[in-house]
Amino acid sequence: MMKTLIIKEIRANFLSFRFLASFVILFVVVAVTALVLAGDYLRKLDEYSQRQAEIESYLRSYAHFNRIGNILQATQPPIPFQALVRGLTADVNMGEFDDDPLPVMFPLIDLTFIVTILVSLIALILSYDAVCGEKEEGTLKLMLSNGLPRSKIILAKFAGGVVTLLGPFLFSVAAGMLIILLHPRVSWTGADWAALGLTVVGAAFYISVFYLIGMLISAAHRTSASSIMTSLFVWVLLVLVVPNLSPYVSSFLAPAPSQIKIAREISRLTDVDRDNLGRKLMAEYRGEVRKQYLVLAERLSEAEVKRRVAEDPDYRKAYEADRAAVKRAWEEANRIQNAKADVLRNDLRKKEKAQTGLARSISMASPLADFSYLATDMSSTGIRNMLHFGDLSELWGRAFGDYAAKKMADMKAKVPTADLWNTAVDMTDAPRFRYTEEGLGGRVKAALPPFAVLLGTCVMLFAAAYVAFIRYDAR
Amino acid sequence: MTWTIARKEILSNLLSYKFFIVLLLIVLLVATSLFIMHRDYKQRMADYQVIRPKPGDPVALLAPNPLSIFAKGLDDAMTRSFEISTIGIEVRVGQRGGNIIYSFFTAPDFLYIVRVVLSLVALLFGFDQVSREREQGTLKLLLGSSVSRAKVLLGKWIGNYLSLAVPFLLVTLLGVSFLFLDREVHFSSGQLGRLAIILTLSLLYLGFFLSLGMLVSALTRRAATSVIVLLFIWALFVFVIPNLGTLAARQFVSVPSVRALSEKRQQTWTREVLQSERGGNWAEGVKTISRENDQMEQDYRLKFERLVRLSRDINRISPAASFLDAASEIAGTGIGEESRLKGEITRYKDSVIAQILANWNIENKNRQYPVFTYGPRSVAEIFAGGALFDTLWLIFFNILAFAAAYVAFVRYDVR
Secondary structure: OHHHHHHHHHHHHHOOHHHHHHHHHHHHHHHHHHHHHHHHHHHHHHHHHHHHHHHHHHHHHOOOOOOHHHHOOOOOOOOHHHHOOOHHHOOOOOOOOOOOOHHHHOOOOOHHHHHHHHHHHHHHHHHOOOOHHHHHHOHHHHHHHOOOOHHHHHHHHHHHHHHHHHHHHHHHHHHHHHHHHHOOOOOOOHHHHHHHHHHHHHHHHHHHHHHHHHHHHHOOOOOHHHHHHHHHHHHHHHHHHHHHHHHHHHHHHOOOOOHHHHHHHHHHHOOHHHHHHHHHHHHHHHHHHHHHOHHHHOOOOHHHHHHHHHHOHHHHHHHHHHHHHHHHHHHHHHHHHHHHHHHHHHHHHHHHHHHHHHHHHHHOOOHHHHHHHHHHHHOOOOHHHHHHHHHHHHHHHHHHHHHHHHHHHHHHHHOOOOOOOOOOOOOOOOOOOOOOOOOHHHHHHHHHHHHHHHHHHHHHHHHHHHHHHHOOOOO | OHHHHHHHHHHHHHHOHHHHHHHHHHHHHHHHHHHHHHHHHHHHHHHHHHHOOOOOOOEEOOOOOHHHHOOOOOHHHHOOEEEEEOOEEEEEOOHHHHOHHHHHOOOOOHHHHHHHHHHHHHHHHHOOOOHHHHHHOHHHHHHHOOOOHHHHHHHHHHHHHHHHHHHHHHHHHHHHHHHHHOOOOOOOHHHHHHHHHHHHHHHHHHHHHHHHHHHHHHHOOOHHHHHHHHHHHHHHHHHHHHHHHHHHHHHHOOOOOHHHHHHHHHHHHHHHHHHHHOOOOHHHHHHHHHHHHHHHHHHHHHHHHHHHHHHHHHHOOOHHHHHHHHHHHHHOOOHHHHHHHHHHHHHHHHHHHHHHHHOOOOOHHHOOOOOOOOOOOOHHHHHHHHHHHHHHHHHHHHHHHHHHHHHHHHOOOOO
């Protein structure tokens, strides 16, 4: 009987206008998006290699150790998944003079967007009258009089609805993938396929959440006209409002100091304040040394000092103690001021982390945010990838440090008096930053919490829809 | 007769569940949005007070724009701190930098609420105007009393528009008057005028969606069909076209990525520093850095403006993009304003560099620089720069949708 019910649902949906309209719109939007994004990815790829070439030519002629950190930096190359999911890779660049305002005004459209906005809307459109529509048509009475248990009906409605939704969705994604893979330069690996598969599973849960919301609301209303109003109201709140409010709300609940302010304070601490402290300590330490070595009390010219240091071993000892005191004073000043700066820095980092964590938790009340995190983490375009990128660049930084030490030792061996920091050296043999995507295991682990939230929401919503349907007055 | 129909519409709306939901949405969202963005503005203002440069520092820093409470736009980018030195412009970001969640979602400002949510609400007012009355059989009665269809349609439009616009304006004005209670948020009279223009644009924008709803309603036999068609049109207009349009424009206008520009700048100044240390003249180096950066910037601006023009032209298929562009430009947080600010900052940098070069021997600490001042464009300039076109375009959309709705309604089979 279950099978008959499900087939009835699917058939009823297939023949409806809303199914046809959804299918067409989904297919067209996915295809166009895939086409445009794939083109964009290839363009980015070309530009990336051009940028690398420019860095190479710089390394040949102008590289010097003092400022090489400004030139050789870890940069994220475009990855094939960006033809589907853009995530955080949009080129906004707020930390530099050249920022790109377009993605701020018009956020990019990608598979995440299509699933979160379009498909969820389609899910609601298909389900808002699942129960009350049948009541209005009078078929609900007929069905129930056949002695069918309500649990079976609601389960069949859910199963049939999700199957009809997944059909067009999978078909459109397959078409989009075909468009992307037709570009000969896009190489899609096995891990990418697995990640895509898991993202699609996540999308299926996301779609189910909205289908269930529609069903629940339809089982709580007498007419489909009011059911669609409530459905859209809930949809607007969950999809368009809660996620967008979350970072703002968390910035009030868990404030973090301004980065500019901290940067200014740190530069004051390690510059002006450090100099003042250094001078004070220097006077103090030198005073002590002077008390010990009375010979230093004499004021001598520089040439005189040089002569005395060379001739008089006692004076030389005193002179060296004086030098050591100066060095100690500055080291102490640097240590104290850097410790103060570190306190500020750590405090900022801690507060920012708390704020980000809170914003993420608040936003996860919305299925849209859950799916966004899931999709971006699975496709290495999200927060997880930023951390992974940080790890990789740290590793590379260490490798480059080793290289620099070795290279500088070589330079010193060749020319002992060379200015190691400000001499141009051919650094084309330096280790380069190589970006590799994180393994699938780590990505899945990062995507698990949002996945679990979506699954839990599904179960809860189904239970609620079931209860509402049991209590539904079929008359 | 038109007024009688309008009144009837308003009264029947007042009693409907739809109106209750819509009212709830408007009150909830407009109030929350104003509250949140007001707090955000105050927080940024407090930051601004802390990081304000001392007079004489070569720093370009704008105060947050109070209109960003309504139209956030690029205000975050415009209120960064631009610090000038011999090697170029160093940029620092405020609060935003640390919290990555901001980059996932659009700012929920007033413009967002109107553009995304209230447009949907306007559609909900229009979607069943004709088809539902046919389903209920009241359309026959209405037309049986020998009222012209034009009057019926106009009456319906006016009635529903008022049911939407009046609560919307009331809630907005209430929210704005609460903002006035806060002494720290100060609107100049010019800014109030701009706010009035933004509200007018919002009303135009919502009027279009109401007419669109009535048009589709007059084209379909059943309200259920009409709502589905409208939801898809809405998604296309509000999300798909504007966001895809900017990406599509990039396929035709090749603009270097901002990352490439930053890398180039780094290469230029480090190269010049190295050459000066090899025995070159640092003053010459400073000149070269400034010149090459300006050259690159100019080149980029040219291409970027072409890209913006093209993407605007593509996006204009959707009134949502027109509305966003026009309203954010008028608020002074749009792409055009940011571009202009960048130009001014580059000019300021050039004047600072010129001053450094002229007084080369003065020690850095003792130098005093002129203060950076920026006067945003006047409303007339903004209108001339494209906002007028967008406004007319919105009016055109309104007329088009209403005329089409009229034609469809005249041909409507009431049986």
